[in-house]
Amino acid sequence: MAAYTKVFMLIVLNFHCVFGNSQLPLQDDFHGAKPTRGEPWPLPQSYTPSAETFSLNYLSFEFRVTGSTCDTLTAAIRRYEELIFGERSKIDNRLKFFSGSQRFSSADGSVNSLSVHVQEACDTTENKYPALESNEAYNLTVASPDSQLVSNTVWGAMRGLETFSQLIYEGLDGQFEMNKTVIQDFPRFKYRGLLLDSSRHFLSVDILKKNLDAMAYNKFNVFHWHIVDDQSFPYESVLFPEMSAMGSYFGLSHTYTQANIKDVVEYARLRGIRVIPEFDTPGHTQSWGKAIQNLLTKCYTSGKPNGNFGPIDPSVNSTYDFLKKFFGEVAEVFPDHYIHLGGDEVSFSCWQSNPQITDFMKKMSFGSNYAQLEQYYMQNLLSIINSLNKGYLIWQEVIDNGATVRPDTIVEVWKGGYQKELAKVTKLGYHALLSSCWYLNLIAYGSDWKRYYACDPWDMVNGTQQQLDLVIGGEACMWGEYVDNTNVISRTWPRAAAVGERLWSNKDVRDGTKAAPRMAEHRCRLISRGFQAEPINGPDFCEHEYRGV
Ligand SMILES: *[C@@H]1O[C@H](CO)[C@@H](O)[C@H](O)[C@H]1NC(C)=O
Secondary structure: OHHHHHHHHHHHHHHHHHHOHHHOOOOOOOOOOOOOOOOOOOOOOEEEEEEEEEEEOOOOOEEEEOOOOOHHHHHHHHHHHHHHHOOHHHHHHOOOOOOOOHHHOOOOEEEOEEEEEEOOOOOOHHHOOOOOOOOOOEEEEEOOOEEEEEEOOHHHHHHHHHHHHHHOEEOOOOOEEEEEEEEEEOOOOOEEEEEEEOOOOOOOHHHHHHHHHHHHHOOOOEEEEEOOOOOOOOEOOOOOOHHHHHHOOEOEOOOEOHHHHHHHHHHHHOOOOEEEEEEEEOOOOHHHHHOOOOOEEEEEEOOEEEEEEEEEOOOOHHHHHHHHHHHHHHHHHOOOOEEEEEOOOOOOHHHHHOHHHHHHHHHOOOOOOHHHHHHHHHHHHHHHHHHOOOEEEEEOHHHHOOOOOOOOOEEEEOOOOHHHHHHHHHHOOOEEEEOHHHEOOOOOOOOOHHHHHHOOOOOOOOOOHHHHHOEEEEEEEEOOOOOOOOOHHHHHOOHHHHHHHHHHOOOOOOOHHHHHHHHHHHHHHHHHOOOOOOOOOOOOOOOOOOOOO
16 A cells, blocks of 8 residues: 555645646646636626527628617617727728628528617616616527617616627637527616725726626626725815815826726616715724824824824714715715715724823714724714715725615625625614625635625525615625735736626536536637736636737
């Protein structure tokens, strides 16, 4: 037995020497997952492809609007026309899908048009922006000679156009092909978010837009914009322009003007994506304090201010006067009904050191319970937001610390042991949003998307149906400590796609190994659409590689 082991070890060691460690398959890798052809990501709720193949003539293919219409629909159709066929007049410039020649096609027929039928009026004020309750369902039938896309709303039509574009693949002769297919589709969760952090590193408007494109290609519908934090304050306020003047990293080149923000919000709207800004308080506010005097708590050592500042000072009225004005502005600038108010990681030590706060605690009979002081602050802030007729999201600590909030509050669960945390939050009757297992900034060697793919918002400890119904979705988070314009796209994509499918597709779509070939195609699709989407299945290739242009 011992001798046998030694011989075996020798062979293994030899193997290492000859091929090098990197040749040994890692447990998490999906080596050689061969890309599918023309299969959608995320997987539709009901997807019935067939082996019947049609060709598309890039010169004569038409999109036809047969239902209601509006600017968002027209813009979406124009976008997808361009995405699928490129500029038809400049065929030679196209990288992907060269013109080919229809006469070599082995197709069973051709698809000449897609009729797009939106049933509800889409040019109304209440349908101008996507919202939490928007209906994103659509039905898509790919047939010859004409295909049909039917949806209630323009948002559903956008999701369907994306799916339609994904079903088209490059035939062996280089022509556009797609299979006869029937799809009935709708999202499992109505909130499918992605967080980017523009405070730890500044992100340019172009990169934010690029990311919004990638989100649309993965059916995400909320951009959670963690716009400011301790490190920098790039939001250029109308009422308090000194906040970004003094709190941004490097003056005007590192700020978002009101025009920039309008631009991002409009770009997102046209893609059916909501923009929810996060202005995190009372902690995470060091950059706010640079311009606003007496907003932050002065920290003390041995009875004297030591020059450091803590969280926002909850004990003075000037704080709430400022917050009323500031959030009044934010409520107008960002059209979505929801604002994220943060509320995470509040350190009590500075509050504890400050004698005025100690006096205030006595006056309020809080004893030495600083969580009660935090609750006092949050409740004041929440009533300000209430008076602005906005809804709010908060990080789970607000609830963990025992604050009571409005019943329709959305509580974002980010701590470990999420199965228990989700159960706790929903037991209290609050809406919950999961992000614990989707901190994509925590990178690891190997195919880590499989872990994101395995995590599910319905994995709740002893969750009743009522509790499961309170989970509105989840968010992939890309925190910015080590992420800026140079790597945010490649680090986020296609890893976030795993979360996209988890939040959109049926709960039974859970097998990562089965999904890997579709993921491989989807990564290549993102590359052919111009994204630096990083390899995630181990050694492999795309037919059209990223070429740095
Ligand atoms: C599409 O049709 C081709 C040719 O018949 C077939 O090989 C392929 O499996 C089909 N794709 C799907 C998703 O069914």
